[in-house]
Amino acid sequence: MEIQKFSHSATALAHPNIAFIKYWGNRDDALRLPANGSISMNLEGLDTRTRVHFDGSLRLDELQIDGVPTGGESLERVKRVLDEVRRLAVMQVFATVDSQNNFPLGVGIASSASGFAALALSASGAVGIDMDESSLSRLARLGSGSACRSIPGGFVEWVTGTGDLDSFAASIAPQGYWDLQDCIVLLSSEPKTIGSSLGNKLAGTSPFQASRVADTPRRLSICRKSILDRDFNAFATIVEEDSNLMHSVMRTSCPPLFYWLPESLTVMQAVRVARAAGLHACYTIDAGPNVHIICEALVSGDVVKLVENLPGVREVRLAKAGGPARLVDNSAQA
Numbered sequence: 001m002e003i004q005k006f007s008h009s010a011t012a013l014a015h016p017n018i019a020f021i022k023y024w025g026n027r028d029d030a031l032r033l034p035a036n037g038s039i040s041m042n043l044e045g046l047d048t049r050t051r052v053h054f055d056g057s058l059r060l061d062e063l064q065i066d067g068v069p070t071g072g073e074s075l076e077r078v079k080r081v082l083d084e085v086r087r088l089a090v091m092q093v094f095a096t097v098d099s100q101n102n103f104p105l106g107v108g109i110a111s112s113a114s115g116f117a118a119l120a121l122s123a124s125g126a127v128g129i130d131m132d133e134s135s136l137s138r139l140a141r142l143g144s145g146s147a148c149r150s151i152p153g154g155f156v157e158w159v160t161g162t163g164d165l166d167s168f169a170a171s172i173a174p175q176g177y178w179d180l181q182d183c184i185v186l187l188s189s190e191p192k193t194i195g196s197s198l199g200n201k202l203a204g205t206s207p208f209q210a211s212r213v214a215d216t217p218r219r220l221s222i223c224r225k226s227i228l229d230r231d232f233n234a235f236a237t238i239v240e241e242d243s244n245l246m247h248s249v250m251r252t253s254c255p256p257l258f259y260w261l262p263e264s265l266t267v268m269q270a271v272r273v274a275r276a277a278g279l280h281a282c283y284t285i286d287a288g289p290n291v292h293i294i295c296e297a298l299v300s301g302d303v304v305k306l307v308e309n310l311p312g313v314r315e316v317r318l319a320k321a322g323g324p325a326r327l328v329d330n331s332a333q334a
Helices: 072-089 111-126 133-141 145-150 196-205 209-229 232-251 262-276 297-307
Strands: 009-014 017-021 026-028 038-042 048-054 062-065 095-101 155-158 169-173 180-186 281-284 291-296 315-320 326-328
Touching: 009 111, 017 145, 017 209, 017 232, 017 281, 017 291, 026 196, 038 145, 038 209, 048 111, 062 072, 072 095, 072 111, 072 133, 095 111, 111 133, 111 145, 111 326, 133 145, 133 169, 145 155, 155 209, 169 209, 180 297, 196 209, 196 232, 209 232, 232 281, 232 291, 262 281, 262 291, 262 297, 281 297, 291 297, 297 315
Parallel strands: 062 095
Antiparallel strands: 009 048, 009 326, 017 038, 038 155, 048 095, 155 169, 180 291, 180 315, 281 291
16 A cells, blocks of 8 residues: 555445345444455445545535535544544545435345445545555445455455454456346335344344354355355355345344335346246345345346336336546536
8 A cells, every 4th residue: 555646536436245145143243344255246326426525624524415515424433434544644624525326225126235336436545545445345335345356356355354454345357247137126216214233233132143154165155155156056056045044033123124115125026937937037135125136247138027026116227347446527416
């Protein structure tokens, strides 16, 4: 890591990711060290663009998300990343952060992942710190655990590590390795009442969490191999199993978290019936009601036809595997 010329501002773009093997629960909440490893795919076409500007005239950090001034917990999480950047750069200058998204926030499409990945890269770039990919991944993790997976590109694995220095994400296969597509079935755009950060803290209250975590190495191994082998049948089985396990933990936490809608179950069942009939598609759901249908790109049109007229379906968005977080022109528009 090198400190280069201080440019005051920088803009970065990052994609959300969909987890095939889920991150849920921390063994260290402050550092967001995960209870288990996870595997995901970045989502091309969905992005967060974040501009960070360090300004010596400011007395506090300021945050704007999609044009709305934002404080509270969101600002505190942003400050955690900015404080680490200031520590690394040996400076004490406050910043304005302007973050813009082209997809709904807080509905289970990993907006915090792309948001904090873009923040980590733009903040470090603005002060001239040249960080390698693993260091950027660790920095993004301080704001949101899943954000560490949005730093590398393509198909990504986040290892638990033994502590802060070795808990980061890296690509296991590049963006174009397997032509998978995420058909995101939007059932609701309403922000969830209990966000992922709090939900992760509740994971340990479920009697199922310990067994889910203990079994994760098996699921990781199967998922990793299925991606490298492009074995859709093995992939589909383990992805749905892992999603169901995480939501079982959520529903048995204290208090319980019920993210699914009745329409979520309808979509999931339609996918299972279609796969039994030969369609290469499977479902997974993050912390929200919207269903991610993962399929081979050749059959994405069939998937859209399968679900677009089901009850409650408002929109289906398509996303292939996306690239890594990257710096962009400060003058570019989101």
